[in-house]
Amino acid sequence: MSALLPASTRGALSLVRHTWTSWLQYRGFFFLLAFGWMVPPLIYLFVWTTAAGGETIGGFSRSTFVTYYLALIVANQITYSQTNWTVGDVIRSGGLNELLLRPIAPLYDTVAGEIAGKVVYLIFVIPVTALLALLLRPALPATGDLLLFLPALLLAWLLRFFWGYWLALLAFWATRADALLSLQDALVFLLAGQVAPVALLPGALQSAATWLPFRYMVGFPVEILTGRLDAAAIRTGFALQAGWLAVALALSALLWRRGLRRYAAVGG
Amino acid sequence: MSLSVRFYLGLLPAFIRASIQEAVAYRANFWISLLHASLNFATGVLGLVVLFGQVEQIRGWDLPAALALLGIFLTLGSLRGLVFGPSLDSLAGLEGDVWSGRLDYTLLRPVWTQYLVSVRRWQPLALLDLIPGIALIAVAFWQLRLELSAADAFAFLVALGAALLILYALLLAATALIFWAPGVLFTWIFDSIFQMARYPLGLYPGWVRLLLTWVVPVGLITTVPAEALTGRLDGRLLLATVALALLLTLAASILFRRALARYESVGQ
Numbered sequence: 001m002s003a004l005l006p007a008s009t010r011g012a013l014s015l016v017r018h019t020w021t022s023w024l025q026y027r028g029f030f031f032l033l034a035f036g037w038m039v040p041p042l043i044y045l046f047v048w049t050t051a052a053g054g055e056t057i058g059g060f061s062r063s064t065f066v067t068y069y070l071a072l073i074v075a076n077q078i079t080y081s082q083t084n085w086t087v088g089d090v091i092r093s094g095g096l097n098e099l100l101l102r103p104i105a106p107l108y109d110t111v112a113g114e115i116a117g118k119v120v121y122l123i124f125v126i127p128v129t130a131l132l133a134l135l136l137r138p139a140l141p142a143t144g145d146l147l148l149f150l151p152a153l154l155l156a157w158l159l160r161f162f163w164g165y166w167l168a169l170l171a172f173w174a175t176r177a178d179a180l181l182s183l184q185d186a187l188v189f190l191l192a193g194q195v196a197p198v199a200l201l202p203g204a205l206q207s208a209a210t211w212l213p214f215r216y217m218v219g220f221p222v223e224i225l226t227g228r229l230d231a232a233a234i235r236t237g238f239a240l241q242a243g244w245l246a247v248a249l250a251l252s253a254l255l256w257r258r259g260l261r262r263y264a265a266v267g268g
Numbered sequence: 269m270s271l272s273v274r275f276y277l278g279l280l281p282a283f284i285r286a287s288i289q290e291a292v293a294y295r296a297n298f299w300i301s302l303l304h305a306s307l308n309f310a311t312g313v314l315g316l317v318v319l320f321g322q323v324e325q326i327r328g329w330d331l332p333a334a335l336a337l338l339g340i341f342l343t344l345g346s347l348r349g350l351v352f353g354p355s356l357d358s359l360a361g362l363e364g365d366v367w368s369g370r371l372d373y374t375l376l377r378p379v380w381t382q383y384l385v386s387v388r389r390w391q392p393l394a395l396l397d398l399i400p401g402i403a404l405i406a407v408a409f410w411q412l413r414l415e416l417s418a419a420d421a422f423a424f425l426v427a428l429g430a431a432l433l434i435l436y437a438l439l440l441a442a443t444a445l446i447f448w449a450p451g452v453l454f455t456w457i458f459d460s461i462f463q464m465a466r467y468p469l470g471l472y473p474g475w476v477r478l479l480l481t482w483v484v485p486v487g488l489i490t491t492v493p494a495e496a497l498t499g500r501l502d503g504r505l506l507l508a509t510v511a512l513a514l515l516l517t518l519a520a521s522i523l524f525r526r527a528l529a530r531y532e533s534v535g536q
Binding site: 029032035036040047049050051057183189190195202 | 296299307310317318321322323327452457459460461464467470471472473476
């Protein structure tokens with residue numbers, strides 16, 4: 001087992017390199033996608049800062065909203081797993097056949113696409129966000145918050161990736177399963193802190209957001225960064241994030257094994 | 269002249285019939301479109317409810333007025349998706365008519381090319397967005413308990429017509445740009461910016477307002493009809509919007525004609 005690991009890691013790295021170079025050719029297209037994903041949080045940044053004016057809304061001042069939404073733009077870009085859509089496509093089209101023949105698990109291929117994509121998107125998003133920060137003057141986050149932000153962001157990415165992955169694997173059973181990914185996007189929009197920071201949601205939505213997994217895919221790390229959470233809330237948050245990640249991993253593993261058994265390998 | 273008008277109008281039923289025949293071949297798409305329309309409606313309304321749950325009024329806009337504006341946004345989006353959206357979209361991208369050279373077949377037909385590329389493809393399922401759009405306008409109107417004078421109703425319809433014309437002109441201009449750079453999805457860029465029309469212009473900071481009024485006038489598209497509906501539209505602004513709509517349509521038509529002259533009919 002341990003002898004196999006370096007080889008598959010090497011294979012995975014060369015996959016990342018390969019996918020990345022082929023994607024760079026289409027960077028204009030990917031910059032466009034990244035621009036499209038940036039716009040909704042940007043709209044809410046503008047709307048909430050205008051609404052706040054010179055006052056505060058639920059403890060958020062104008063500059064807190066700016067910090068919150070600029071961090072959200074980056075966090076949303078880092079955690080958004082566009083490969084979730086392609087996993088379903090590969091199963092439907094039969095393209096999975098080719099991946100199954102390779103000596104490493106198809107999950108590596110998805111992860112390679114994921115990492116390569118992230119790099120290309122961030123080449124666009126980081127400079128634009130920096131420019132916006134110069135224009136809009138956010139409140140600077142504390143160093144301690146920044147240190148907690150990074151692990152929360154990593155967990156958020158894993159959670160959003162594997163949550164979407166198990167949804168995408170439903171394509172083994174139903175061809176139009178990607179409709180669920182649209183539903184997922186809508187729930188992330190409402191409950192993950194995009195339309196408003198979770199603290200500003202009305203009662204029922206707020207408790208739904210606290211217990212469901214979606215907030216832990218985007219909003220939670222951003223709330224840490226803006227210093228909105230006390231130590232107890234951060235602990236509970238990490239626990240829920242880890243718990244939901246475990247659920248997502250278990251479902252992904254289960255559905256992959258079950259799904260592969262009934263995969264009919266049509267097309268290709 | 270009247271003969272040619274009758275000839276061009278007579279083409280429409282043929283286009284619509286062909287498009288419906290195509291649509292009914294993919295019946296499952298109805299449910300997917302219904303899901304998308306419902307999500308679009310629900311996230312839009314909840315987003316406004318969350319925002320106006322925190323602040324009663326932003327620069328003169330309250331919840332009912334903002335809901336009316338959302339209704340106008342959905343209505344215009346639906347009409348665009350019904351006809352000129354899908355028609356013009358078929359020219360764009362690496363699969364599109366300009367890149368592949370399929371535009372030859374369009375140019376060869378003995379009709380006015382701009383008309384043909386603007387109305388030949390219909391997407392009846394786009395009408396699913398029209399129902400919530402009109403319902404929102406009606407509900408908001410009832411909540412505002414305004415007395416709609418004949419003059420206001422007339423101003424609203426004129427504003428809506430001008431808005432639709434501006435939307436068409438902007439899309440036609442974006443389509444014309446394809447002839448200079450066939451790989452770039454200009455309509456996608458436009459779509460992202462168009463999302464900003466979900467909220468009244470007054471909810472954006474000054475410099476964004478200027479951009480959305482003068483550079484890409486998508487802000488006017490929804491704000492002017494909404495102001496007409498709530499009876500606070502300045503008559504001069506309405507006239508200016510109508511003038512702008514006509515001017516933009518003319519400019520976009522000239523640009524499109526120039527673009528056609530560049531077409532070299534190279535494809536695979």
